[in-house]
Amino acid sequence: SQNLGAGCSGPGMNAGPKSVLLKELEVPRLGHSDVHVKMLAAPINPADINMIQGTYAILAPLPAVAGNEGVGRVLEVGPGVTALRRGDWVIPADAGLGTWRTQAVFPEASLLQVPSDIPLLCAATLSVNPCTAYRMLSDFESLAPGDSVIQNAANSGVGQAVIQIAKATGVRTINVVRDRPDLPKLVERLKALGADHVITEDVLRKPEMKEIFKSIPKPRLALNCVGGKSTTEMLRHLQPKGTMVTYGGMAKQPVTVPVSAFIFRDVRLRGFWMTQWKKDHAHDKESLTSMMDALCQLVRRGQLGAPACTTVPLEDFREALVASMQPFTSSKQVLLL
Amino acid sequence: SQNLGAGCSGPGMNAGPKSVLLKELEVPRLGHSDVHVKMLAAPINPADINMIQGTYAILAPLPAVAGNEGVGRVLEVGPGVTALRRGDWVIPADAGLGTWRTQAVFPEASLLQVPSDIPLLCAATLSVNPCTAYRMLSDFESLAPGDSVIQNAANSGVGQAVIQIAKATGVRTINVVRDRPDLPKLVERLKALGADHVITEDVLRKPEMKEIFKSIPKPRLALNCVGGKSTTEMLRHLQPKGTMVTYGGMAKQPVTVPVSAFIFRDVRLRGFWMTQWKKDHAHDKESLTSMMDALCQLVRRGQLGAPACTTVPLEDFREALVASMQPFTSSKQVLLL
Numbered sequence: 001s002q003n004l005g006a007g008c009s010g011p012g013m014n015a016g017p018k019s020v021l022l023k024e025l026e027v028p029r030l031g032h033s034d035v036h037v038k039m040l041a042a043p044i045n046p047a048d049i050n051m052i053q054g055t056y057a058i059l060a061p062l063p064a065v066a067g068n069e070g071v072g073r074v075l076e077v078g079p080g081v082t083a084l085r086r087g088d089w090v091i092p093a094d095a096g097l098g099t100w101r102t103q104a105v106f107p108e109a110s111l112l113q114v115p116s117d118i119p120l121l122c123a124a125t126l127s128v129n130p131c132t133a134y135r136m137l138s139d140f141e142s143l144a145p146g147d148s149v150i151q152n153a154a155n156s157g158v159g160q161a162v163i164q165i166a167k168a169t170g171v172r173t174i175n176v177v178r179d180r181p182d183l184p185k186l187v188e189r190l191k192a193l194g195a196d197h198v199i200t201e202d203v204l205r206k207p208e209m210k211e212i213f214k215s216i217p218k219p220r221l222a223l224n225c226v227g228g229k230s231t232t233e234m235l236r237h238l239q240p241k242g243t244m245v246t247y248g249g250m251a252k253q254p255v256t257v258p259v260s261a262f263i264f265r266d267v268r269l270r271g272f273w274m275t276q277w278k279k280d281h282a283h284d285k286e287s288l289t290s291m292m293d294a295l296c297q298l299v300r301r302g303q304l305g306a307p308a309c310t311t312v313p314l315e316d317f318r319e320a321l322v323a324s325m326q327p328f329t330s331s332k333q334v335l336l337l
Numbered sequence: 338s339q340n341l342g343a344g345c346s347g348p349g350m351n352a353g354p355k356s357v358l359l360k361e362l363e364v365p366r367l368g369h370s371d372v373h374v375k376m377l378a379a380p381i382n383p384a385d386i387n388m389i390q391g392t393y394a395i396l397a398p399l400p401a402v403a404g405n406e407g408v409g410r411v412l413e414v415g416p417g418v419t420a421l422r423r424g425d426w427v428i429p430a431d432a433g434l435g436t437w438r439t440q441a442v443f444p445e446a447s448l449l450q451v452p453s454d455i456p457l458l459c460a461a462t463l464s465v466n467p468c469t470a471y472r473m474l475s476d477f478e479s480l481a482p483g484d485s486v487i488q489n490a491a492n493s494g495v496g497q498a499v500i501q502i503a504k505a506t507g508v509r510t511i512n513v514v515r516d517r518p519d520l521p522k523l524v525e526r527l528k529a530l531g532a533d534h535v536i537t538e539d540v541l542r543k544p545e546m547k548e549i550f551k552s553i554p555k556p557r558l559a560l561n562c563v564g565g566k567s568t569t570e571m572l573r574h575l576q577p578k579g580t581m582v583t584y585g586g587m588a589k590q591p592v593t594v595p596v597s598a599f600i601f602r603d604v605r606l607r608g609f610w611m612t613q614w615k616k617d618h619a620h621d622k623e624s625l626t627s628m629m630d631a632l633c634q635l636v637r638r639g640q641l642g643a644p645a646c647t648t649v650p651l652e653d654f655r656e657a658l659v660a661s662m663q664p665f666t667s668s669k670q671v672l673l674l
Contacts, residue, residue: 057601227596249596256593259564259586262608264394269606271599 042070065098145170167194228253379407402435482507504531
């Protein structure tokens with residue numbers, strides 16, 4: 001069968017999405033510890049775009065197939081493969097796998113099994129955003145039911161996962177979004193996911209915030225994917241000794257913090273990058289599996305769904321790339337392979 | 338004997354140093370758990386000025402005697418006082434004591450004993466700056482001999498204590514100072530204290546930094562008392578997963594951090610305030626005493642001296658206040674009481 005892959009052939013990635021080409025690829029021979037995978041679906045994430053633009057912290061040597069997330073079905077395994085068999089669903093264990101292709105041969109160690117009884121779009125979008133949300137809610141502050149979290153970019157893939165995971169554990173969320181034409185619809189959608197409060201950035205400096213804090217405590221955790229002024233505003237609402245975790249910078253502006261917040265409110269600023277976490281836990285398979293188990297459990301219980309997705313055949317990848325880069329996009333582009 | 342105190346009578350402190358008056362004060366009766374103290378010496382610190390200006394995070398109810406640090410000798414103790422006796426040297430256990438006076442009656446709990454065999458100016462300047470330096474070097478990163486620390490405002494009271502304490506424990510220091518007319522003299526003085534490298538702010542973005550890191554490792558800890566652009570520059574040299582602790586903001590500008598430093602270098606930003614530490618450890622006398630013991634031990638061994646001081650009789654407090662607020666002041670004003 002034909003094997004197609006979308007990626008960059010080089011020499012520079014700076015040309016951005018226009019430099020992505022669809023090509024016929026050879027499927028290499030199956031090695032001793034290799035797994036032949038039929039890819040099923042793979043999303044287009046902001047980090048994929050940044051890698052293509054050459055602005056990401058890790059870049060693949062060219063030529064490279066793009067795409068860091070997705071799900072595939074095992075077609076065949078090498079004789080040394082122990083934990084996977086034909087028919088299993090697999091997702092990337094790490095960034096850089098190159099998921100935008102119809103078939104591939106991967107080393108077993110580069111794959112993680114996921115149950116095949118969860119929805120395809122959930123499996124395809126599980127390894128980056130829900131994992132990021134899960135870790136940020138777990139690793140920085142020990143949150144108890146009744147505690148609250150504030151986050152910006154609440155409509156992003158991570159943001160939607162944060163809302164759902166927090167809701168499932170009894171943690172309240174204050175969700176900051178940019179003002180937009182269809183705001184009421186977005187508010188409704190995030191509340192349907194379990195958001196307690198959805199506000200626009202300008203509300204962060206208004207008395208309405210006081211109303212919110214009459215019914216829920218000030219957040220001990222703030223999750224920042226924006227930067228610039230609105231992040232500084234969000235930080236003002238953090239509890240003393242609370243932590244703000246930065247995992248993205250959509251506004252392309254730095255994080256600016258008044259000195260007094262450090263000294264007199266003892267706020268703690270950290271960063272999070274799922275790729276680094278996976279690197280740091282490469283020899284701690286246990287924490288990776290227990291996280292995946294917990295997330296799949298939430299999926300099965302209907303407490304964690306896939307983000308709003310638009311599915312697109314691989315052949316139409318170029319339109320999907322353009323659509324993924326539109327401002328205020330509320331739907332993730334997912335390539336069907 | 339006459340009892341004089343310098344402080345503010347109100348109603349507002351915003352008038353700044355001009356609002357400080359020298360007044361004859363009554364010495365109250367010695368209560369059951371009180372200690373009558375003859376104050377000996379008290380420095381003028383930036384936090385004292387900020388309190389007088391009404392811009393500090395804690396302000397005394399007016400009228401109030403100013404001064405948060407100093408040393409006194411016990412003249413008499415109340416019948417319920419257990420740990421202090423006549424002749425002992427004492428320093429404030431906490432901020433807000435009002436040390437700019439000749440005599441006072443304080444509750445025993447508000448005082449800490451220090452050995453009377455250390456130099457007067459060391460004792461008078463021990464409870465804020467050396468404690469701040471000690472805690473910042475201990476509480477955020479576990480530094481081993483050979484590790485390095487970078488700090489700005491290296492010429493401040495805290496900065497000089499950092500240099501000496503780090504030197505005594507085998508930790509190397511990179512010390513950032515503002516350029517000034519008598520720079521070579523300052524460099525020489527800080528090196529005499531044990532500084533490994535003394536550089537001006539503009540060097541932070543020059544290739545000379547690479548030379549420094551040929552002989553010592555990148556710092557795991559950065560201590561920030563400035564804010565603004567030079568703090569961002571300093572942060573660039575921190576090791577991945579290193580911590581920057583902000584304890585002051587001399588530039589009156591916020592701390593600005595590129596999003597990538599959080600995500601891809603996992604830098605951690607914290608704050609420190611000695612007053613808060615003391616509050617948090619109010620029921621943990623042990624950690625306070627062990628810190629004071631360690632500091633006095635360094636003093637006795639000649640490894641920790643008082644900062645450069647200019648001693649001034651209490652009557653001349655107004656000139657001392659003005660002198661303490663000059664830019665590039667390299668000498669701490671200490672009132673002799």
